[in-house]
Amino acid sequence: MSSLSSDLYKKYNVPGPRYTSYPTVPYWEVNPTEAQWIASILSELEKSSKAGVGAAVYVHIPFCQSLCTYCGCNTRITRNHAVGNPYIETVLNEWKLYLKRFKEAGGPDSSIPLSELHLGGGTPTFLTADELQRLLNPLLESFKKTPSAEFSVEADPRVTKKDHLETLAHLGFKRLSLGIQDFDPKVQDTVNRVQTEEEVRVVTETARALGYESINYDLIYGLPFQTLKSVEQTLDVVKRLRPDRIAFYGYAHVPWIKPGQRKFTEADLPNGDEKRALYELGRTMLEAEGYQEIGMDHFALKSDSLSKAAANESLHRSFMGYTSRQVAPLIGLGVSAIGDSWGAFAQNEKLLETYQTRVQNGEIPIARGHLLDREDQILRRHILNLMTRFATRWDTAELDTPYLKTIPAKLAELVKDGFLRLTPNSCEITAAGRPFLRNICMAFDARLERKAPATQLFSKTI
Ligand code: SF4
Numbered sequence: 001m002s003s004l005s006s007d008l009y010k011k012y013n014v015p016g017p018r019y020t021s022y023p024t025v026p027y028w029e030v031n032p033t034e035a036q037w038i039a040s041i042l043s044e045l046e047k048s049s050k051a052g053v054g055a056a057v058y059v060h061i062p063f064c065q066s067l068c069t070y071c072g073c074n075t076r077i078t079r080n081h082a083v084g085n086p087y088i089e090t091v092l093n094e095w096k097l098y099l100k101r102f103k104e105a106g107g108p109d110s111s112i113p114l115s116e117l118h119l120g121g122g123t124p125t126f127l128t129a130d131e132l133q134r135l136l137n138p139l140l141e142s143f144k145k146t147p148s149a150e151f152s153v154e155a156d157p158r159v160t161k162k163d164h165l166e167t168l169a170h171l172g173f174k175r176l177s178l179g180i181q182d183f184d185p186k187v188q189d190t191v192n193r194v195q196t197e198e199e200v201r202v203v204t205e206t207a208r209a210l211g212y213e214s215i216n217y218d219l220i221y222g223l224p225f226q227t228l229k230s231v232e233q234t235l236d237v238v239k240r241l242r243p244d245r246i247a248f249y250g251y252a253h254v255p256w257i258k259p260g261q262r263k264f265t266e267a268d269l270p271n272g273d274e275k276r277a278l279y280e281l282g283r284t285m286l287e288a289e290g291y292q293e294i295g296m297d298h299f300a301l302k303s304d305s306l307s308k309a310a311a312n313e314s315l316h317r318s319f320m321g322y323t324s325r326q327v328a329p330l331i332g333l334g335v336s337a338i339g340d341s342w343g344a345f346a347q348n349e350k351l352l353e354t355y356q357t358r359v360q361n362g363e364i365p366i367a368r369g370h371l372l373d374r375e376d377q378i379l380r381r382h383i384l385n386l387m388t389r390f391a392t393r394w395d396t397a398e399l400d401t402p403y404l405k406t407i408p409a410k411l412a413e414l415v416k417d418g419f420l421r422l423t424p425n426s427c428e429i430t431a432a433g434r435p436f437l438r439n440i441c442m443a444f445d446a447r448l449e450r451k452a453p454a455t456q457l458f459s460k461t462i
Pocket of ligand 1: 072
């Protein structure tokens with residue numbers, strides 16, 4: 001891929017969604033009732049069970065010992081580890097409420113097929129190894145693991161110990177994702193996340209020795225004080241430790257949403273052209289090491305299942321990032337967790353105390369969500385195709401969706417700039433167009449077009 005001209009960068013670097021969902025969260029407007037949400041999960045479960053797959057479960061552990069100032073996640077910063085057990089109790093009670101509602105609605109109350117389990121946060125390894133067992137053993141009792149089930153966990157190398165990794169390996173976890181971001185001391189100090197190469201090496205090698213099959217590193221470009229030199233040094237460490245997958249995200253500067261980001265100023269951040277140069281250096285170095293760009297900001301070695309999924313077009317993308325296949329429904333447990341039944345989204349209460357109170361009151365603690373209409377479902381499929389295959393194709397039956405007919409005109413400028421090949425019923429992103437993936441998806445975003453955000457909700461696209 002050629003390097004990006006400054007003019008094109010300026011033309012297309014506008015605020016835009018990252019499309020971990022469609023409609024994007026700020027555009028959810030038709031909340032499902034609890035009964036609709038349960039019915040949509042059960043209907044999807046029935047379909048996937050017939051196809052020999054099961055549900056995906058995401059459990060959110062919000063606690064972190066200190067705040068990394070770039071962070072955009074839902075966290076509760078505390079050094080008080082006494083919060084672990086009451087939280088585990090609440091998550092398990094939330095799951096019991098689901099089982100009760102499933103039974104009342106004529107669905108299963110145990111032996112639910114399970115194809116994916118993901119622990120995210122926050123910091124899942126804020127919990128002790130014993131606490132992780134106390135959470136996961138009862139949860140797993142109500143499921144039946146499918147033969148190809150994948151269990152994955154996000155971990156902070158600063159607090160992840162051998163007993164965490166052993167316990168999780170014993171429970172079936174084979175994928176580990178480590179938050180790295182950058183190895184430069186000045187950058188680490190500014191974003192309040194100081195961790196050494198040695199700490200990361202120990203966790204990586206321990207996990208490999210315990211049988212973890214895929215290790216991911218999260219890196220960020222565009223952080224305060226990053227330079228080409230510091231990114232090169234970070235990538236040199238990555239070369240030495242050789243994870244199977246790398247997420248190389250652009251830093252999303254949204255201090256009006258995440259006040260922690262006010263600990264540095266915009267003047268400390270690499271500017272537009274500099275930021276893009278950091279990504280291009282990183283991508284070039286990763287490709288030279290055998291990593292393939294499998295989707296937006298994501299790279300994997302050829303031997304990793306994500307590369308294989310990209311090759312056989314089964315790659316999927318959800319709130320948890322890229323996965324090697326589409327698994328539905330996704331049931332989200334824990335504060336702020338998001339569930340997705342393909343026909344509906346539901347997000348739990350974001351404030352820990354409200355989440356806990358609602359579960360204590362016997363309610364599924366959904367704060368908001370969205371029931372997708374037919375147009376949403378069609379556009380969602382195309383945006384997902386673009387995000388996972390860099391191409392999409394629409395059939396004649398879909399053309400009764402008026403918005404779809406307007407898309408070619410919206411893409412005309414991108415075609416002229418050489419980013420897309422367009423036919424009457426398909427579009428394919430060229431190599432030069434890949435940095436503009438979010439801009440291309442925006443042409444498919446009917447809800448964004450109909451209602452421009454009143455305040456700036458999104459980070460810049462490039
Ligand atoms: S450890 Fe992760 S979730 Fe917690 S504050 Fe840092 S980046 Fe955010």
